[in-house]
Amino acid sequence: AQRVTQPEKLLSVFKGAPVELKCNYSYSGSPELFWYVQYSRQRLQLLLRHISRESIKGFTADLNKGETSFHLKKPFAQEEDSAMYYCALSASGGSYIPTFGRGTSLIVHP
């Protein structure tokens, strides 16, 4: 069975501070991993996915298969980064039921 764990329910930082939102996964095969973001009063949207190896809005995430982690990082947080962040996993090949973590609420104080 696949599982996604986001250990922090809430992460509070000041503007300009580095941010790391943790995500650990459990899956025996080769996963596809994603970060989704939901800003206040907006719908859930894709932030980035590991296969693209891209940086979106200054955020990056590296898949660490040894530690089964896909932490989301940003060197300098901005107030507009305040949102709910969800880590998600899809199994590559065959059935790919997406599994989401419970989410981490990021609050960036001025």
Add this chain to the structure above:
Amino acid sequence: GAGVSQSPRYKVAKRGQDVALRCDPISGHVSLFWYQQALGQGPEFLTYFQNEAQLDKSGLPSDRFFAERPEGSVSTLKIQRTQQEDSAVYLCASSFLRGPTDTQYFGPGTRLTVL
């Protein structure tokens, strides 16, 4: 262009009532997903369509839940004899193709409250 839309946005039902939730995906999107999101939790997969075919319904919590997408476009999630534990936000998402790397586009959700 228009994104994924869902209706109604809010639904209050008395326990035992039947409800129907509608999802209009982005035009041309092949895949359609339904999720249930309880308060304080992430979305949980319910069911998945590829065009009109329901390829996976393993996430439906009971036989009171039924989903259809008869013409491969609009989808309806029906819940019969609603229970209080059905209270949640129901999210619909669509993607252009099938595949684990396809971007899913989410609707605003329907918040269902069962009294």
